[in-house]
Amino acid sequence: MILVVDGLNRHRYTRILDEMFALRARVFGDRLGWEVEITDGKEIDHFDALDPAYVIGINDDGRVVSCVRALQTTGPHMLADVFSDILDGEPPLRSGTLWESTRFCVDTDILERGQSRNSVSYATCELMAASLEFAKNSGITDIVTVIDPVMNRVLKRSDCAPYDYVGKVTPMGKVSAMAALLDCSDERIDRIRRFAGIEGDLFVDAQIAEALADAPVPARPSVVPFETAKEPVCTKAALEQYCVEQMRDARTHEELSAAKRLCEMLLGQVMPANRAGPLASC
Structure with a gap:
């Protein structure tokens, strides 16, 4: 299943x-020997700070088993700024309907061999079909992707051969790299699905997407929970004391009259004049 x-x-x-x-x-650092920056066991570059889209394959245990990154070509992207030697002097491709697909990889340690749903072959085809379908649904017509000769053979075997190439094959780490062009058409997606026997929706539903999300951090309560709240202590003596203070602090006859009315409302009685202060006997 695929999560975007x-x-x-x-x-x-x-x-x-x-x-x-x-x-x-x-994959790229250990297995392929590419010159990538790895920190704390994770390969992250400055293109990941540009809010790209990631199409990610998830197995039944909720583990990541495949991934690919999609980035607009109208701004910085790898073919223009990192793999420019592939272009062999030609200007980079830039278009609002052309995305760059890079960092395509599958976990060969977790996935099995063969043709099952948990196989390398199935996961590879599922990721290819999903990335093309996601791009097509986003209004993208074509993808340019930096691949090695092994991935180029995988594309051809999966009935997903590139319709063209850009620039030249260039040494890159332990392998060579090339730039291939793929159209995001229903025909290409259907060919990949038929080859791998993929049926139904490729993407996770809302329920699974929610289950895969990080657990929310509980918010610190701003009020005392209902079950632990205690009733405030409010005795008749406390009310009488409050009324005395209101009457004592009155500075005009109007304030004193208002304080007496409050006392009558709270206590059902009029406070004695000798407890109200100097204005009460005026």
Whole structure:
């Protein structure tokens, strides 16, 4: 199943994102030997600060097993600013309907071999189909993606061969890298689904999305809970004392009359004049 995390909801999925960044560190840093920055076991670069969209594969145990990042090409992106050698002197592609797809990876340690729903093959195809469907539903027509020759073969085997390439194949760490172009069409998505036997909705429903979110931090109560609140102590003696103070502090006949009316309302009686202060005997 697929969860999409973007700038609007990323604050709710800290645990999911941490697992995703850890997966990227294992794949791109350890396995592929790319020159990536890894801190505390997580691979995060400055493009992750641009609020990209992440299409993330989740297994039945709620663990991250695959991921890919989608970023607009109208601003900074990897092909223009990091992998520019691939372009071989050509200007970077920029369009409001062209997204860059990078950091595509699957967890080969957790996933099985074969063709089951928990296999590397199925998770790869599910992520490809979901990322294309998400892009299409967002108004994107094409994707440019930086891949290695192995991923290029995976795309071809999955009936998702790029329709074109940009620039040239360039050495990158232990492998080479290239830029491929994919259209976000229903035909391409359907081909991937048929190849992997994927049916139904690819994305998690609202209930599962809520279950995957971080547990909310309980808010500190601003009032005493009802069950622990205590009734204030209010005796007749306390009321009489309050009334005496109001009458004693009266500075005019109007204030004194108002204080007497208050006493009558609270106590059902008129306070004796000798307890009210100097104005009471005027």
